[in-house]
Amino acid sequence: MDQLLQTLKDGIAIGSLYALIALGYTMVYGILKFINFAHSDVVVLGAWLSLLFARKLEAVTGWGAPPWWAGALVLILAMAACALAGFCIERLAYKPIRGAPRLNVLITAIGVSLFLQNMGQQEWMFGTRPANIPALVNDATLFTVGRVNFTLLDAAGVGTALALMVGLEWLVFHTKIGRGMRAVSHSTATASLMGVPVNRVISTTFVIGSALAAAxxxxxxxxxxxxxxxxxxxxxxxxxxxxxxxxxGGIGNVRGAMLGGLAIGMLEMFGAAYLWSSMTDVYVFGLLIAVLLLRPGGILGKAVVEKV
Amino acid sequence: MTGTIRLWSAISVFGAMALLGACEKKSPAPAPGGGGGTPAASTPGEITIGHYGSLTGAQATFGKSTDNGIKLAVKEVNAAGGVTVAGKKYTVRLVSEDTEGKPEKAGTVVTKLITKDKVVCVLGEVASSVSLQGAPVCQEYGVPMITPSSTNPDVTKVGDMIFRVCFIDPFQGEACAKFARGELKAAKVAVLFDQASAYSVGLKDEFNKAFKAAGGEIVSEQAYTQGASDFNAQLTRIRESSPDAIFIPGYYSDVTNIALQSRKLGMKMPLLGGDGWDSEELGKNAGESIEGCFYSNHYAPDQPTEEIRAFVSTYKADFGGVPDGLAALGYDGARLLFEAMGRAKSLSGTDLRDAIGQARGFKGVTGAITLNDHRDAVKNVVMVERRGGQWVFRASIEPK
Incomplete structure (x- = not known):
C-alpha cells in the first residue's frame, strides 16, 4: 500500500514535469511543423537561471528560512529571462530560414542546442560542476499516509505545473492570440491571408514555450x-x-502533451517500482514504439495524410 | 534510446572536432627537428607527456583534479632540473586533452596525443569505461599508458603497455564488504548501481561476492542508468527490504541525488560507496544527507604522514582547496613515470614500459606502490567517513 501510494505520488510529480516540457515541443511543432531540439536546453537554462536568481536573492535578503514569495519571484524571473531567450533564439536562428526545407531547420535546431550546451559549460556562465539550489520552499510535511510523506514542496511543484497548464489551455482556446495560434497551426498561408500576424504568433509561441520550459x-x-x-x-x-x-499524446496537440507527460511519468515509476528498475527507459521508449505502431497520431492526435 | 543518445554524442563529437580543427589551424606548427621517426621529444631536451581526462562533462571534477595533480608533479620535476634519461637531461612538457568523460571521444584524443604531440607516455583516464577505449590506441602505437585511477581490472588486460597506480575493483569491493560487515556490523545490505558503467557493475559484483562470503545478506539489488535523476522508485523498493546499509558504487553526482532523495523518503541507514564518490561536490551538494556515510578511497588528506602533509600544502598553494584522491593519484602517476624515466634505457616505448613495470615500493602520497605481474598497483584501501561536514580517515584495509 505504501509503495503504491509512493509510486503514484512520484509518478504524478515527474509526469507533470514531463508534461510542462512536452508542451513546448508540441506547440512549436503544431505551428512550425519542426522539432525544436533546443527546447530541452532552454529547460536547463531555466534551471540554472533559477539557481542564480535564488542565490542572488538569498544574498540580498539574507533569509534564514525562505519567505513565501521567494519561490514565486524566482519562478517569474526565470520564466521572463527564458522567454526573452526563446524570443532571441527564434528571431536569430529560426526566422532567417523560415520557408527553407525542414531538414535545414532541424539541423539549425541541433546547432542551437549544442551552442547552448557548450555556452553553459563555460566558467563565466555556469561552469561544469554540479551546483545546489538554495531551498526556496519550506519543505514542511503537510500530511503523512503510512510511510509516505506529502510535503509542501510536492504540492507546490504539482500545483505550479497544473496552474501553468490550465493557464495555457485558457490562452490557446479563449484568447485572440490563442485563436491566431490555432489558425497558423491549421494553415499558415490561409491564416496570413485572413490577416493573422503570422510572425507575431510564431514569436509568441516561442516565448510561451520557453517560459514553460523555464518553469x-x-x-x-x-x-x-x-x-x-x-x-x-x-x-x-x-x-x-x-x-x-x-x-x-499526439504531437501538435496541447492536451495530448499533458496527457502524454503524465502517462510517461506513471509508466516510468510503476515500471521501476513493480517490474525491473533496470529497465525504466525501456518502458518509456517501448511505449513510444507501441504508439507509433498502433496509433501513429498519438493518443489524442488526428491521423494526418501527408500530401506529397 | 541508446541509439538516440549515441546520435547526439556523435553529433557533438563532430562539432568538437570541427572546433578542434579550427583551433589547431591557429596554433603554430610544432618545431621541426628531433621528431621524425623516433617518438622522443619533438624539441631536443624536452619530453612531452600526454594526459586525457574529463576536463569538462558530467565528471569534470575527476579530470580537473587529476590534471592539477599531474601539473603539480610536472612543475616540481622541472623545478628540480627535469628528468635524466640515459645520461641526458630533459624538461617535461604536459599536453592535456579533454574527453568530456565520453568513451567515444577517448580514441580520438589519444590518437591526437600520440601522432600529433608525439608524447612518450599517456596518463589517463579516470573512468574505466573511457580508459578502456583509450588503452587499445596506446597499445597499438606502442606508447605506455598509466591510468591514475581506473579501477576496473579489464583496463590493464588490454596489453603490456597499460599500467595503473591505483588498486583494482575486486579489492575495493572486498574492502567495502569487509568494512560493512566488520566495522559497521551490517547483516543486510541493499545495492543500488549504475548498470551503464563498467566500474559500477564490477564493483557491485565484487562487493556482493565478498559480503555474502563474510556471512551477510544482499536484500535488494536495484539498478539505474547514467543520466537518471529520479531514484525514488528504486529507493522505495530498497526501503521495503529495510537494510542496515546501502552500497552505492556510483559517481558523485548520482550519489548526491540518491542521498538527498533517500533522506526525504525517511531512510536513515548509512550509505556506502567506492572512490567514484570522491569529489568535494558531493559533500557540498548533498550536505546533511551524506553525514555518517562512508566510501573507500585511495588516500585521506587528513592521514598523518609526511608525504601527504607536504602534498596537501603545496596543492593548496597552487590550486586552492584540499586535493581529492584523484589529484593525489594523478600526482603519483606522473611522479612514478618520472622515476621510471630515470631508470629507463631510452625513451622508446618498450624501454619505458620495462622501467615502469619494475616499480617496486615507490613512495607515493597514496601509499607505497608496487606493480604486480598484471601491471596493477598493490596497495591499501582507505575508508573515509563524513563527520561534521568533513571527510575524515576511518580505517585502512591492507591487501592480502
Whole structure:
C-alpha cells in the first residue's frame, strides 16, 4: 500500500514535469511543423537561471528560512529571462530560414542546442560542476499516509505545473492570440491571408514555450536541488522523454502533451517500482514504439495524410 | 534510446572536432627537428607527456583534479632540473586533452596525443569505461599508458603497455564488504548501481561476492542508468527490504541525488560507496544527507604522514582547496613515470614500459606502490567517513 501510494505520488510529480516540457515541443511543432531540439536546453537554462536568481536573492535578503514569495519571484524571473531567450533564439536562428526545407531547420535546431550546451559549460556562465539550489520552499510535511510523506514542496511543484497548464489551455482556446495560434497551426498561408500576424504568433509561441520550459527547469531544480552542468546526459534524457510524451499524446496537440507527460511519468515509476528498475527507459521508449505502431497520431492526435 | 543518445554524442563529437580543427589551424606548427621517426621529444631536451581526462562533462571534477595533480608533479620535476634519461637531461612538457568523460571521444584524443604531440607516455583516464577505449590506441602505437585511477581490472588486460597506480575493483569491493560487515556490523545490505558503467557493475559484483562470503545478506539489488535523476522508485523498493546499509558504487553526482532523495523518503541507514564518490561536490551538494556515510578511497588528506602533509600544502598553494584522491593519484602517476624515466634505457616505448613495470615500493602520497605481474598497483584501501561536514580517515584495509 505504501509503495503504491509512493509510486503514484512520484509518478504524478515527474509526469507533470514531463508534461510542462512536452508542451513546448508540441506547440512549436503544431505551428512550425519542426522539432525544436533546443527546447530541452532552454529547460536547463531555466534551471540554472533559477539557481542564480535564488542565490542572488538569498544574498540580498539574507533569509534564514525562505519567505513565501521567494519561490514565486524566482519562478517569474526565470520564466521572463527564458522567454526573452526563446524570443532571441527564434528571431536569430529560426526566422532567417523560415520557408527553407525542414531538414535545414532541424539541423539549425541541433546547432542551437549544442551552442547552448557548450555556452553553459563555460566558467563565466555556469561552469561544469554540479551546483545546489538554495531551498526556496519550506519543505514542511503537510500530511503523512503510512510511510509516505506529502510535503509542501510536492504540492507546490504539482500545483505550479497544473496552474501553468490550465493557464495555457485558457490562452490557446479563449484568447485572440490563442485563436491566431490555432489558425497558423491549421494553415499558415490561409491564416496570413485572413490577416493573422503570422510572425507575431510564431514569436509568441516561442516565448510561451520557453517560459514553460523555464518553469519546468525551475521545478526540476526545486525537486532535485542538484543541478548538473548544461551538457549532462540527464538533460538529454529529460528532453527526450518530454518529447516522447508529446508524441505519445499526439504531437501538435496541447492536451495530448499533458496527457502524454503524465502517462510517461506513471509508466516510468510503476515500471521501476513493480517490474525491473533496470529497465525504466525501456518502458518509456517501448511505449513510444507501441504508439507509433498502433496509433501513429498519438493518443489524442488526428491521423494526418501527408500530401506529397 | 541508446541509439538516440549515441546520435547526439556523435553529433557533438563532430562539432568538437570541427572546433578542434579550427583551433589547431591557429596554433603554430610544432618545431621541426628531433621528431621524425623516433617518438622522443619533438624539441631536443624536452619530453612531452600526454594526459586525457574529463576536463569538462558530467565528471569534470575527476579530470580537473587529476590534471592539477599531474601539473603539480610536472612543475616540481622541472623545478628540480627535469628528468635524466640515459645520461641526458630533459624538461617535461604536459599536453592535456579533454574527453568530456565520453568513451567515444577517448580514441580520438589519444590518437591526437600520440601522432600529433608525439608524447612518450599517456596518463589517463579516470573512468574505466573511457580508459578502456583509450588503452587499445596506446597499445597499438606502442606508447605506455598509466591510468591514475581506473579501477576496473579489464583496463590493464588490454596489453603490456597499460599500467595503473591505483588498486583494482575486486579489492575495493572486498574492502567495502569487509568494512560493512566488520566495522559497521551490517547483516543486510541493499545495492543500488549504475548498470551503464563498467566500474559500477564490477564493483557491485565484487562487493556482493565478498559480503555474502563474510556471512551477510544482499536484500535488494536495484539498478539505474547514467543520466537518471529520479531514484525514488528504486529507493522505495530498497526501503521495503529495510537494510542496515546501502552500497552505492556510483559517481558523485548520482550519489548526491540518491542521498538527498533517500533522506526525504525517511531512510536513515548509512550509505556506502567506492572512490567514484570522491569529489568535494558531493559533500557540498548533498550536505546533511551524506553525514555518517562512508566510501573507500585511495588516500585521506587528513592521514598523518609526511608525504601527504607536504602534498596537501603545496596543492593548496597552487590550486586552492584540499586535493581529492584523484589529484593525489594523478600526482603519483606522473611522479612514478618520472622515476621510471630515470631508470629507463631510452625513451622508446618498450624501454619505458620495462622501467615502469619494475616499480617496486615507490613512495607515493597514496601509499607505497608496487606493480604486480598484471601491471596493477598493490596497495591499501582507505575508508573515509563524513563527520561534521568533513571527510575524515576511518580505517585502512591492507591487501592480502
Amino acid at each position: 519546468g527547469g525551475f521545478l526540476w531544480a526545486l525537486k532535485y536541488s542538484q543541478i548538473k552542468q548544461t551538457a549532462d546526459t540527464s538533460w538529454t534524457l529529460l528532453g527526450l522523454k518530454a518529447f516522447v510524451a508529446a508524441v505519445v
